[in-house]
Amino acid sequence: MEHTGDEEASMFETSHVLGALLASSPLLARAWDRCVAAAEGAAAATSGFVHGGGDGGTVFVAFSGVQAALSAAGAAVAGGGAFAPVGLGGDAARRMFAPLVSAEPDAGEPVAVQALALRCFLKLCGSPDFQMLLNQIRGKAVVFTGHSLGGAIAALAALHYLCISSSSSTLAPAPPVLCVTFGSPLLGNEALSSAILRERWSGNFCHVVSQHDIVPRLLFCPLETVPAHMIVEMQLQQWPAGIRHAGAVTTVTARMVDTDQDALRQLIQMHVGAVATEQKLAAPATLGGSPYRPFGTYVLCSPDGAACLDNPTDAVQMLYATFASRCSPGADSPEFAHSCYGDLVLKMPQHLLLKRRLRADDASATSNYDAGVSLALEASGIDVKGTEASTARQWLKTSKRVGPRPSLNCAHLATRLGRITPCRAQIEWYKVLFDSETGYYDAFKQRRSPKKFSKVNMNRIKLGQFWDDVLAMLDAGQLPHDFHRRAKWVNAARFYQLLVEPLDIADYHRNNLHRTCGSYVPNGRERRYELFDRWWQEKGRTGTGRDTTLSNSAASTSSRRRSKYAGLTQDPCFWARVEEARELTENARSELNAAELAMKLEVLQEFERYSGELVASKEVSVDVVAPQSSYTLWVEEWKQLKLRDEVRTMLLLF
DSSP states (O other): OOOOHHHHHTOOOOHHHHHHHHHHSSHHHHHHHHHHHHHHTTTTOSSSEEEEEOGGGOEEEEEOOHHHHHHHHHHHHHTOOTTOEEESOSHHHHHHTHHHHHTOOSSSOOOEEEHHHHHHHHHHHTSHHHHHHHHHHTTSOEEEEEETHHHHHHHHHHHHHHHHHHTOOOOSOOOOEEEEEESOOOOEEHHHHHHHHHTTOGGGEEEEEETTOSHHHHTTSOGGGOOHHHHHHHHHTTSOGGGOOSHHHHHHHHHHHHSOHHHHHHHHHHHHHHHHHTTSSOOOGGGTOOSEEOOSEEEEEETTEEEEEOSHHHHHHHHHHHHHSOOOTTOOSHHHHHHOHHHHHHHHHHHHTSOOOOOTTOTTOOSHHHHHHHHHHHHTTOOTTSHHHHHHHHHHHHHHHSSOOHHHHHHHHHHHHHHTHHHHHHHHHHHHHHTTTTOHHHHHHTTOSHHHHHHHHHHHHHHHHHHHHHHHHHHTTOSOTTGGGOHHHHHHHHHHHHHHHHHHHHHHHHTTHHHHTOOIIIIIOOHHHHHHHHHHHHHTOOSOOOOSSHHHHHHHHHTOOOSSOOSSOSOTTHHHHHHHHHHHHHHHHTOOOHHHHHHHHHHHHHHHHHHHHHHHTTOSOGGGGSTTSHHHHHHHHHHHHHTSHHHHHHHHHO
16 A cells, blocks of 8 residues: 555654653653562562552552562573473463463464563462452552563563453453563563454553663573573662572672673674564574564663654664664663663653754754654664664664554555445345345356346455455554454454355355365355454354354354344355255265265254254344245255155154
């Protein structure tokens, strides 16, 4: 889809504006205060978290990473994989994160999170104090927060709270939930990021990252090259000296002193840069990359301000660009970069009072948009004249100009959907024309009224092309990740499917493809219909979508009754089942083998029960019971078959 001139002229770079808006609010300062309180209480407290109220009834819950650091210290000495990803397939984790796990694709990598953070969170969940906290904050606005490893635990706590809130049977709207992390290591893999996007939870996470902090960037490196003791020691640097006496911690500290910090920076810069330059975040771990990927909004802060990025690809690219820029004097140590968040959140609002002026020698600022890009670079700590600025500038521009944003694509699709409505309307008129005689399925299969058939067939193809284009855009990431959960599009797809798939089935059988390629459902059904079934089932509606068994479908329809026939048959594959039943009935007439006949009769009896339930509950359109429809003909054929003595005997045994 091409940009118009108006779209080009209306573009603005807003990441620095959002960063300034966030910095001007007291949110970050209050979240950091709770992190400090969690750090100060780490030596004495056993719960691993502190909580307190804020303005407007908001509850701040801060998590300490000290227990995780001490646990990882022992694992680092023992050579354990504290930062390896683990799946959520265990019983406890599956219950706590059910929506994320249930959203996993049938094929592909499962959702996985950092082993250390998950282990500490599961231990925390088993404590009475945490369960009491969950009961206390239920229904309230909550901000989960944490620094370093505590931030990873806070993110899991927020995910758990979102999961239990979304699974609640109450009709009340879910309370606002926000997770603010400071210098937190990456938590999960690409599957976790995708699941969070599908659940529309990405906006609930705000990751604050300082310009040269290695901890949020370290897990982009292949796990076998990650010096995990760096994360552990920098976490422990924040705690009172009384808890840093253990032998494992002393060993980790000695290893940190021996670490070549220049080599470490080069290692991180190389691997973050490798992910950033791919222009995608799906680098497989089998190629030597890290499985970890970001999610949520990233706030890249520096002494000059902050820039907000809500796109994971943009976040990785800017994490690289900011890290590659030169350090200011005194800010080159990993310890300083990881512990400077308190100063940053205090100073950022002060910078908003300074009137920003672009440098006179900034030749790149040729428009308002370019000026906005320069301000975003400056706010994130990148010198607009530095060597890394040109690459970062291009990334920011590319992310905006590679095509319309998903929300804009969605708006354009709505316009296109309106334009193809006449195609759908003509098929509806065609259906009404044959409802009282053969039904539109059989009329289309038999090519009744050739001129009308040709027009309807052309409209059928046009509608199929439109929905294939929609799915192609969704697969390419050009539509919002929750597109398949938006009621407008789920309902539009369902209506299209119920109206048009019977015509596809008729076309399949008219061309005898069921004989050359096999039955329609497993062999001839278009991918779009299978996806639309899944969309509808995820919406949670009762209906007769394509279930794995006929008994399940019938059971779902028996729970509700209509006063008149449905406008469209609610099982989109009903006519394929009718065709199979007619063919099976014909074969049963000439079947001589008793065992084979018994199997055929059992299948036919099951279809009789299923279809009868659909008709009785009026979950079919009136065309199904038309005098000359294939279904009506099958009912008569089945009655005649049941009159045979051997068939009647077998059915009584069933």
